[in-house]
Amino acid sequence: MSSHTDSRTDPRTGPRHHRRTRRGSGQQPLLVVGDTLLDQDIDGEATRLAPDAPAPVVDVRHHRSHPGGAGLAAALAARDGRTVVLVTALGDDQASDTVRQALAPRVHLVELSLDGTLPVKTRVRAGDRPLVRIDDGGGTPGEPGDAVREAFADAGAVLVADYGRGTARAVRSHLHTAARRAPVLWDPHPRGDTPVPEVRLATPNAAEARALAPPAAEPATGDSLRAHALRGAALARHWQAAAVAVTLGERGAILTRNGSDSPMLVPPPHPATGDPCGAGDCFAAVAAAALGDGALPEEAIQRAVAEAAAFVAAGGAGNPRLWDPQSPAPPPAHHCQDPFTLAAAVRARGGTVVATGGCFDLLHAGHVGLLESARRIGDCLIVCLNSDASIRRLKGPGRPLTPEADRVRVLSGLGCVDAVAVFHEDTPETLLRTLRPDVWAKGGDYTAETLPESAALREWGGQAVTLPYLAGRSTTELARRAALAPLTPPTTTRP
Structure with missing residues (x-):
């Protein structure tokens, strides 16, 4: 069990102090809850095969690491200067320390202890094309304490970035309460928890919606817009969510409200070619922030589709400027350039x-x-x-x-x-x-x-x-x- 204690949970510097500064500025924090990972990208060139096996040999040019999962979503939500609090499980291992160092200048960390090591996801790419992904590590989140309770009490909106690693389950009782008083956006995972009732918006991608839709309610098959809309409607009823937006990659997203037969398709403002890694986290972060600002789900989805397209075009989560503390916050997404x-x-x-x-x-x-x-x-x-x-x-x-x-x-x-x-x-x-x-x-x-x-x-x-x-x-x-x-x-x- 991790024995790490975060000084930011001290009453002088933790959520109570944070709440006073927030009320002075007139904006409640966005609370991000979920599983943080460490993402590593190994980029190189593969021009030959190994002599002992028909496997490509990668000559490494770059080796980068950055927070993934809920950590990435929190960092993206904080790009516009808003106050973001991240509730996540971190341990005493090197991967956890790397994540802390990257996130500390951007978000306020409220940690659950982690029994084990932080999951590490490594992509090996050649010529910007993925060759293999290696997953390593993992642990069990500990019980939430007073700092977590205070973070929920102070939140103006909540984003659940559920990667199926147990953080959402550990704080589920707090999420039940939060959904009754503030907008909650749940970004689900097939191995994760079912969203709590009354979430404002759930945002599965097409594959997740297909895997999570209740079998008895699966009214259509295939990849048509009608099929995606019907799955979204079935999930909204099954989860008792106000709305479900199924993200469709380069086609944008299709939004279905619970009880409505009129889905809304939101296409991207321009074609986006680039690394899609992290696009779902960007989509969820922008939509959750918009809901916290008082936007309707339709407005939130439009902003999220545009920002996700710009994020992909700029290089996705592997864009080095994303993690450069000297880089200015990006302007609102738009196909027009400076x-x-x-x-x-x-x-x-x-x-x-x-x-x-x-x-x-x-x-x-x-x-x-x-x-x-x-x-x-x-x-x-x-x-x-x-x-x-x-x-x-x-x-x-x-x-x-x-x-x-x-x-x-x-x-x-x-x-x-x-x-x-x-x-x-x-x-x-x-x-x-x-x-x-x-x-x-x-x-x-x-x-x-x-x-x-x-x-x-x-x-x-x-x-x-x-x-x-x-x-x-x-x-x-x-x-x-x-x-x-x-x-x-x-x-x-x-x-």
């Missing part, structure tokens, strides 16, 4: 940076045609967008009709737009001098000679061009027609 980083990267590889600009207050067919044409000129398209204050100065106090954040989101959702940069001046010239695009494109209602940005483009050898523009489309005309449209449909009289 415009300045994008421009520098495209220039560095000899590509052509294209930029265009405007208010884009009510996006219409003329705008879309212009943007698609501009994107075809080069290797990326950056939209320079007038801020709300800039538009008010240019168009008057009644504008913009669509606020800046919404305009950014609409433009970013277009496949032809690679990045959006907002400027606050009356013209984008200052922004352009920083971006230094090769081409500045505007609609055919201008000429290249009369574009006010042309002089700035010549400073670094850029070119201003005009593109065809659909006549008769304008925000002003759309607003006029909307103002004249009846607010209610006309009544009709049946003969």
Whole structure:
């Protein structure tokens, strides 16, 4: 039995002190409960077979280790600066000490003793492809003490990252109580415990949902969306959960509410290629944090799908920047990139940076045609967008009709737009001098000679061009027609 005692459970530095600082900041902690693992990645190249057996020989290039399981979920939940408390079982072994060292700067640890050693999961990869996985170690969590009880009492939301190693079972009575007063998200495992009744959301992946669905309630087989939705509905009833979201990898997630026959499919905002290891933990962490912030399950799933896709694209749990304490927290997930980083990267590889600009207050067919044409000129398209204050100065106090954040989101959702940069001046010239695009494109209602940005483009050898523009489309005309449209449909009289 582990004899490790964590000084952070002292009343001066433990949950009681943590509760006072939280109430001063106005946000309750997110409590993560579950089994922590140590994940190890051994990366190398395999170009030959061993002389004594038909097995590949891996020449190791990198050897990395980081917390996995509930430890990874807690670290991911803390990336946005929120307070996260992790209840998990750790022992006196080297793997446990490695996990403590990695998690201590990020989350508040409340430990159960561990009789045994921390599980270690080792992946050997060659050319970024897994060759073999080795699982080692394991132990039994001890009984929870007062520090665990206080952590539950203080939680604003709870994430159960159940990897079937016994932590959720050890604190099950606390989870029963928590589910009656706070949102609980349960990320299940086939070898783990059944979620307690009344959890707000359960998040099995497709394989877990297939394994966990009650046989008598299995209404469909196969990999169709209908089959996944029916399994989710059956699990919601079986677990007495408010909702179940079955995660489907590159297809996103399908959400089913208990008692509803209308599932909601949430696809990812963009295709994500990369290492999927840890994507489920990222999904659960983001969704649990969103529920703790007051989001509905539908909103939480949308955030979680987007963040999980960005997580995979960035390299998954093996991304070294994830564990670099100097790395800033990532921005909200989005397929659009940072415009300045994008421009520098495209220039560095000899590509052509294209930029265009405007208010884009009510996006219409003329705008879309212009943007698609501009994107075809080069290797990326950056939209320079007038801020709300800039538009008010240019168009008057009644504008913009669509606020800046919404305009950014609409433009970013277009496949032809690679990045959006907002400027606050009356013209984008200052922004352009920083971006230094090769081409500045505007609609055919201008000429290249009369574009006010042309002089700035010549400073670094850029070119201003005009593109065809659909006549008769304008925000002003759309607003006029909307103002004249009846607010209610006309009544009709049946003969």
